[in-house]
Every structure is written in structure tokens, then in C-alpha cells.
Amino acid sequence: MNAVTHGADQATAGSTAATGAELVGTPVVTPEPSRTRDVRHGLVVHGLQLAVLVVLLGGWQLLTSTGHLDPVLFGEPSGIVGRLQTWITQGTSIGSLGQQITVTLEEALIGFLIGTTLGIVSGIALGRIKLLAEVFGPFIKVLNSIPRIVLGSVFVIMFGLGLESKVLLVIVLVFFGVFFNAFQGTREVDRNLIASAAILGASKWQITRQVVLPSAFTWIIASLHVAFGFALIGAIVGEFIGSQQGLGNLIRAAQGTFDANGVWAAMVIMAVVALLAEYLITRLEKRLLRWRPTQLSGPDL
């Protein structure tokens, strides 16, 4: 993905130089390594990654099959794959696998959307309006300092085993990270940009919408990565505490029957979901922040 953006930049730099006599485009272009070297480097990296996987999973399998680790307590890779197969082909003890994933994702997504929206709106509001920050600042600090995961129990007691209690827990977990980033991002907006927009005729709302929000977005989007992780955790823990369906429920059921492979298999599914979500958020980030120069240094994960 990095290579693609880089290439596009080079193209613009080239045409800028061609048309703008004394004014040359700025993107700094590092010397492109030759193609074969690129390919070889890629092979080395992927080969090493494969080796790490083989050592980890192979070692685990070896230790359990030779009797050094008890497969009943620790699970084993082959057993996890087998469990996943059974779940996919025959369904789980509490219904089809797709349904469990859907339930958990639904809780996580609804909570994520509400939580991030609330976080962004209140973060920007408190960042822009001093009185609001002064009034609500202490409350937010107190709320942030309590271990919010415990609220899961409260919500299950209050709203029962269904969707609402999970969504609430997700909101509570997601909100604060996004809020603090939006708040900080709002306060770090270049004052010159605000002054300039005001002089050009922008109203307060137009400044918030067209200057503050895009500027704070670099901060906000950074928090979304973490926030989605929290959303999944919230949904799973909520289900774990009390539910009738979902991946968290599946994990609890597996734990209850000493089914270590089942717990691991549920974790694999969650990991896949989380990676997919991460991919989508990165796509969104690239789209929304395409006005930014590509100047990040250091390795990309």
C-alpha cells in the first residue's frame, strides 16, 4: 500500500517540475530500489515470517503431541483447526457460527459508531467552548478513572442479557479514547488557520466544520484503531458476563466444558475480524487524509 502512494506522489512531482518553471513541487523522493531487489527483500521478509509461525505453532503441536503439555488444558493447533472445521460445517453448541459472529459484530459496530460519534462531538465541543470544558472536565476525568469494564455487570443487571447491555458497555469503552483525542486535536489546531478562515468570512460553525474537524482528524483517526479493539473487547466481555449468543458466550461455553481448543478457536475468529476492521479503518484513513504529504519515516506495521 505504501509503495502505491509513493508512486502517485512521484508522478505529481514530475508533472509539477515540468509545468512550473521556477516553482518546483516539494515531495521528497527517496531513490527507488530496483525491482528485483524489492522482490528479493519481500521474499526474505515473508520467508522469515513463515519461519516464526512454523516454530511457534510447530513447537506448540510438538510439545502437546509428545506429552510435555496436556492438550486438554493447553489445546493444540490441530485441535483448534478441527474445532473451527466443526463449527463451520456443523455449527456450534449455541447455533450456527455465522450467527454468533453476526451478533458480536452487531453489538461492537453499533456501540463503536455511537461511542465514536459521541466522543468526536463532545471532544470538539469541549475543545472549542471553554465553558463546557471547565464544567464537564472534572466529571469526565472521574468517569475515566473508574474501571469501566465493571460497568458490564451493571448494564447486564439493568438491561438484561440482550443487545442493549453490550452496546452500552462498548460505548463506554470506546468513548473516552476518542473523546480525549478529539479534544486534544481540537486544541492543537493551528491558530493561524482559524484566524485566516475567520478573516475570509467563515462563521464559527464553518470554522469548526471546515478547519477544526479536518485538522483534528489526524488525532481522531489514530484513536479509531484502538477504539475498535475496545469495541470488540466490550462486546465479548459483555457476552461473557451474561448473554445467550455471541462469540463471548461461545468462549464461556467452551471454558465451562474444559474445551481449550474451543476458546482458542473463538480467539482466532476474533483476530480475523479485528484484522479486517483494522484494514477497513486504514483504508478510511488513507482516503480522508490523502491531503497529507507522505512523510512518515520508520517501518510501517
Added chain:
Amino acid sequence: MTAQPSSPSPPAGTPAIQLMSATKRFRTPNGSAYTAIRDMDLIVEAGEFCAIVGPTGCGKSTTLTLVSGLEKASDGRVLVHGEPVSGITPGVGFMFQNDAILPWKSVLDNVAAGPRFRGVAKATALTSARDWIRRVGLAGFEDRYPHQLSGGMRKRVALAQNLINEPRILLMDEPFSALDVQTRAKMSNELLSLWDLTKPAVVFVTHDLEEAIALADKVVVMTAGPGGTVKATFRVDLPRPRVVQEIRFEPAFVDLYHQIWETLRAEVDKAYVQTTGSAVAS
């Protein structure tokens, strides 16, 4: 085109800008007051190009923020077209020392921003933005983002962004100080020819005396800060149109330069001693 007559036209002869013993004090983080300008008197006529020169920290930029309405005077009066300033002054353009164009908007959207903020229909705003982009010599770059442009090009965007609103007053805070010498001279020439199109009153803050004389009708020298004020005003009667790169070789220019520099030098020395804390004046 997009001019927004904000107030009924003032009677002819009313200066564009009047500062009457304007004073601005800022509160510093440790609670004490810092006086940026003190008892400043300044008159800029409509259509006049006024340059303000002075050593670092003399309050040149503060003067501009008072006129634009970004800051309020602590004492004294600030009138624009005969009206006291309150809130952002309508009909004013402001070019900042650092880039203040929006990095997430393309060149076209940046230039169209002013009319769009003021509620002009999108199509109209874009048409007039294209017009101004062409006038500042950026045709073909409408879709670029600011980070893809050179420093000089970004200045042109900022200039177009301000001029599209057809301001009656254009405030410029060392707008070209970050540019290299050649680009700067080119930009100065273009500024003069663009200024000729709509003839706003200009207040151009700089610490480069040569730039000030080459551009302005009137050069105002400020005393060293804190609490800077007007030390002397010089009229520049060099004929227009001027070519910035060449005008400095003319005898009249050289004479004027010597004359103003004599006044400015004492203040520069004073400011230098203050900032370095040493007593070694030249």
C-alpha cells in the same frame, strides 16, 4: 464580483485606516502585562500602499491584528473606513507570515473558500476562483494540495484566496520573508500588478527596508519594542509602475534608503541590545 459591501460607503476622503493613540497590552503567562504597541498613530488612505518597518518585536504584527479585528486595542481608537473596529473587520484580507491556506483543500477549494464562506453559490465561487488562480499564475494547478506546491506557489494561493474577496484593505505580515531572493522579487512585482487591479489600501509589514521602499507609497518606521510606536513616516515618490528588481539602482531610491536607514538604524541597534542582553552596540 464577490465584493460584499458591508457598510454604506464612507464619505470620500475618509482614511481607510486610522489608529489614534492605540495601545495593546497582552497578558503574559506569568501574569504580568506586556505592552506590544503604545500610543500608536497611523493613517492609511484608501488605495494607499503603506509599508511598516521596524526591528524585531516592535509590534508591527500587533498593528495588523488590531486593524483586522483579531485583537482589540487596550486603549485608544482603531477606525476602519471611519468606523470603530469590533469583531473581525469586514472587507479585510490578511496574508500571514506562515502559510495559512488549508492543507486539506485543493488549490481551487482554497481560493473559493472565501466566497463559499460568505454564501456565494458553489458554481459562481468556483468560476471566480479559477479566474483568480489564473491571475496569480497558477492555472493548471487547481487540483493540487498545498503540500505539493513550492513556497512561492503557496503564497500565490494565499494571495488569490484573499484577493477573490476584493478586500478594500489588504494586511500583509511579512508575507514573502520565507521565500528565496529571486522568488521574492518576482512575487513583489506580481503583488504590485495585482494591487493595481483593485487598489485596496495595503499595510505591508516587513523588516526589509529595501522591499518596503520598492513597494510602498509611504514607509512607516517604528521604534524598538516593547511598546513600539511610530518614529517617523517617509513618503516614497518613486514613479509607478515599478520593477522591484531594478528600482533599487535609481539614485532617488538610494537617497531615500539612506535617509530612512539613518532613522531605522538606531532602533535596530536598540532592539539588538535588548534581545542579546549585551551592551555592544555597533
